[in-house]
Amino acid sequence: MTLVSLRGVAKHVVLPDDSRLDILHGIDLDVEAGDHVAIVGRSGSGKSTLLNILGLIDMPSAGSVAFEGRSVSRMRSGALDRMRGRTVGFVFQQFNLLAGRTALENVAMPLGYATGREFWRRTDIAAAMLERVGLGHRLDSPPERLSGGEQQRVAIARALVRRPSLILADEPTGALDVHTGSVVMGLLDEIASETDAALVTITHDLHVAARARRHFRLEEGRIAPADLDRAFRESTLAAEVPE
Ligand SMILES: Nc1ncnc2c1ncn2[C@@H]1O[C@H](COP(=O)(O)OP(=O)(O)OP(=O)(O)O)[C@@H](O)[C@H]1O
Ligand SMILES: [Mg+2]
Numbered sequence: 001m002t003l004v005s006l007r008g009v010a011k012h013v014v015l016p017d018d019s020r021l022d023i024l025h026g027i028d029l030d031v032e033a034g035d036h037v038a039i040v041g042r043s044g045s046g047k048s049t050l051l052n053i054l055g056l057i058d059m060p061s062a063g064s065v066a067f068e069g070r071s072v073s074r075m076r077s078g079a080l081d082r083m084r085g086r087t088v089g090f091v092f093q094q095f096n097l098l099a100g101r102t103a104l105e106n107v108a109m110p111l112g113y114a115t116g117r118e119f120w121r122r123t124d125i126a127a128a129m130l131e132r133v134g135l136g137h138r139l140d141s142p143p144e145r146l147s148g149g150e151q152q153r154v155a156i157a158r159a160l161v162r163r164p165s166l167i168l169a170d171e172p173t174g175a176l177d178v179h180t181g182s183v184v185m186g187l188l189d190e191i192a193s194e195t196d197a198a199l200v201t202i203t204h205d206l207h208v209a210a211r212a213r214r215h216f217r218l219e220e221g222r223i224a225p226a227d228l229d230r231a232f233r234e235s236t237l238a239a240e241v242p243e
Pocket of ligand 1: 045093
């Protein structure tokens with residue numbers, strides 16, 4: 001089943017001096033249930049912008065977005081918010097955890113918008129998810145008392161606590177050492193495959209990208225299939241060039 005489908009998606013913004021900045025051009029992309037897609041590209045190439053559009057946080061300036069076959073531009077904002085809350089789990093580039101709230105409160109937050117059992121049992125469900133990411137002993141710690149890797153795992157628990165069908169991860173290993181990064185990616189892969197969720201990962205790290213089934217590169221707002229083997233060869237060559 002196609003979860004989200006972009007056709008001819010473009011995005012531009014108007015800057016304070018009235019000039020126009022084109023961020024994305026003519027993006028066609030389909031993400032299926034159970035898919036694992038990696039998107040690589042230079043800083044400023046439009047990766048976070050694209051992820052925000054896939055996750056219904058941002059709207060394109062042109063082109064169409066269909067989510068579970070429904071055209072997003074035709075949906076009312078309340079319905080869109082509910083659909084996003086139920087189906088999309090975001091792991092943000094800057095974690096976006098609430099300071100001064102415990103890890104448990106942070107992870108339980110998305111369940112505050114749920115109904116029925118998910119709502120009434122939100123504390124237990126959040127605690128079980130934190131247990132799952134190896135933080136069962138830090139439920140009462142606020143983010144400012146956790147390490148970068150621990151904060152990233154809280155952010156992942158929060159993204160996954162409603163069992164979303166689409167998981168969007170923006171540089172999920174950017175702040176982590178190689179070992180913690182691979183633990184975090186292992187967790188994302190594992191939980192995504194348990195629920196047949198689609199996982200879209202943005203990364204600068206070719207090893208992280210290589211875990212995905214399909215790979216794309218964004219270059220100045222245009223998307224194309226990425227040749228990871230070539231990228232690996234070139235990065236090895238670059239590393240071998242003497243100073
Ligand atoms: N709301 C906005 N107003 C003005 N410029 C914006 C806005 N959003 C994004 N941009 C610009 O669009 C370009 C793409 O931004 P985006 O955040 O998508 O890049 P990115 O590929 O995620 O970069 P990074 O790897 O550094 O996170 C950047 O030049 C950014 O400054
Ligand atoms: Mg970004």
